[in-house]
Amino acid sequence: MSKQKNHGYKKSAGKQSPKNKPSGQQRPAPQGRKNSKAGGGKKPVIAEVTCSGLTNEGKGIIQWDGKNLEVEHLLPGETAEVAVSTKGRHTTTELKRVIQPSSDRVEPPCVYFYECGGCQLQHMTNQAQAGFKQKTVDALMKPFGKPQAMLTMEHPYAYRNKSHTTFGMNRDRQIIGGLYARNSHEIIPMDRCLIHDPKADEIAGTIKGIMKSTKLRPYNEDTGDGFLRHVLIKVGKTSGEIMVVLVAASPVFPGKNNFVKALRKAHPEITTLVHNVNNKDTSMVLGDDEKVLFGPGTITDTLGGMEFVISAKSFYQVNPVQTEKLYDKAMEMADLTGKETVIDAYCGVGTIGLIAAKKAGRVIGVEMNNDAVRDAIRNAKRNGVKNARFYQGDAGKFMVEMAERGENADVVMMDPPRKGSDEAFLSSVVKLQPERIVYVSCNPETQVRDLEYLEKNGYNVEEIQPVDMFPQTVHVEAVTKLVRTQKAGTR
Known part of the structure; x- marks a missing residue:
């Protein structure tokens, strides 16, 4: 990643450039974000330290007073001045000045990098990011074998097809829109997030302007007053279709017609508005009720040569470029010949299951979310897929019932949430005894736990492929192939 300028960013009104930007040699470093909830206590000690490595969260590791401490934005091999504060048994650190920078350090292209926390690795070269993620997966997966080389992204910015902006008021009673600061509900006003689709951020900026001109107030979490909470935008990277979802605290939309007219005039490329x-007092972005203001209420996009309908509540991979690589690898691991029965657990809107149907005998998709199942059925019809069926329900119970009826499956494809799978689900996979399991994970740490269970119950990990689905962040995905080595049965 070369050093870049601000990519069209405008500094937020009333805000200066970030105060906690780590300095290079000779320049004093501004105040960094502390690495513990506790702070204060004795006067900080300024220590000159050397970074020995990185945590899985991308924080630098230093040794001080016999302790291993974490320092944000410090890279391996760097020497730096760090403020160390103690309060009781709690210790916090703050990067003050980088004395000897690493060759892996670059100037983050995003002016909000040190405030936002949404990206954690922009201060590292692309090569260093890939190396960090590779080492993380290699260390986690060591008990199961050596993972393949990371599948990286050639252009690792503007990749997200889904973004959401939160709106509020600043101290000057001006409407602001942006992202939350890390571990808080403090909104950082921003015009552009470099991993979002640029058009999505442009539309969010227009909405902020329309709110001001129409006197539409943002929602206040403390008082419960106001209307607009968030704006969720989904972009079909192939189709070019755009969905804008206005997430509001009330079903009553003051000045709705004027708002919609102004937005459509400014952005005729928007194809649907919801x-x-x-x-509710919740951290969830979307509520249960919605009304389509114009358009079909959905957009379409193409993945794996198939067209998918995406609704506001649909789960759809946010990085379609890397998803193609991920799914290609998953299909290769599934090793389908046209005869197999495939279970697509956690099937969502049916993306991976419908792609598998092109090479399988039949596909059975199971998903708890009824809206997603409805989308999956619609997507099967849209693509003329006749050998796939989708069911609403618990995938684990579904597989147990299959096994009890004497039915079998050759391949189980699973893509669970970040928390991974529970033992009840994994035991149901074991009872069904598929020949192969293809496990797609967005959290290799929980995947390791699940792989240990499956290896103890008759399966062997044959291949591990990490994929950088979220460049500039610490997150990484891994798809793993397991093969049955014996008659499975829980021990």
Whole structure:
């Protein structure tokens, strides 16, 4: 990653450039974000330290007073001045000045990098990011074999097809829109997030302007007053279709017609607009109720040569370029010949299951979310897939019932949430005894736990492929192939 300028960013009104930007040699470093909830206590000690490595969260590791401490934005091999504060048994650190920078360090192209926390690795070259993620997966997966080389992204910015902007008021009673600061509900006003689709951020900026001109107030979490909470935008990277979801605290939309007219005039490229109602005190972005203001209420996009319908609540991979690589590898691991029965657990809107159907005998998709199942069925019809069936329910119970009826499956494909799978689900996979399991994970740490269970119950890990689905962040995905080595049965 070369050093870049601000990519069209405008500094937020009333805000200066970030105060906690680590300095290079000779320049004093501004105040960094502390690495513990506790702070204060005795006067900080300024220590000159050397970074010995990185945590899985990308924080630098230093040794001080016999302790291993974490320092944000410090890279291996760097020497730096760090402020170390103690309060009781709690210790916090703050990067003050980089004395000897690493060759892996670059100037983050995003002016909000040190405030936002949404990206953690922009201060590292692309090569260093890939190396860090590779080492993380290699260390986690060591008990199961050596992972393949990371599948990286050639252009690792502007990749997200889904973004959401939160709106609020600043101290000057001006409307602001942006992202939350890390571990807080403090909104960082921003015009552009470099991993978002640029058009999505442009539309969010227009909405902020329309709110000001129409006197539409943002929602206040503390008082419960106001209307607009978030704006969720989904972009079909292939189709070019755009969905805008206005997440509001009330079903009553003041000045709705004027708002919609102004937005459509400014952005005729928007193909559908949805009013979603979330009037609950929750960290969830979307509420249960929604009304389509114009358009079909969905967009379409193409993945793996198939067209998928995406609704506001649909789960759809946010990085389609890397998803193609991920799914290609998953299909290779599934080793389908046209005769197999495939279970697509956690099937969502049916993406991986419908792609598998092109090479399988039949596909059975199971998903708890009824809206997603409805989308999956619609997507099967849209693509003329006749050998796939989708069911609403618990995939684990579904597989147990299959096994009890004497039915079998040759391949189970699973893509669980970050928390991984529970033992009840994994035991149901074991009872069904598929020949192969293809496990797609967005959290290799929980995947390791699940692989240990499967290896103890008759399966062997044959291949591990990490994929950088989220450049500039610490997150990494891994797809793993397991093969049955004996008659499986829980021990």
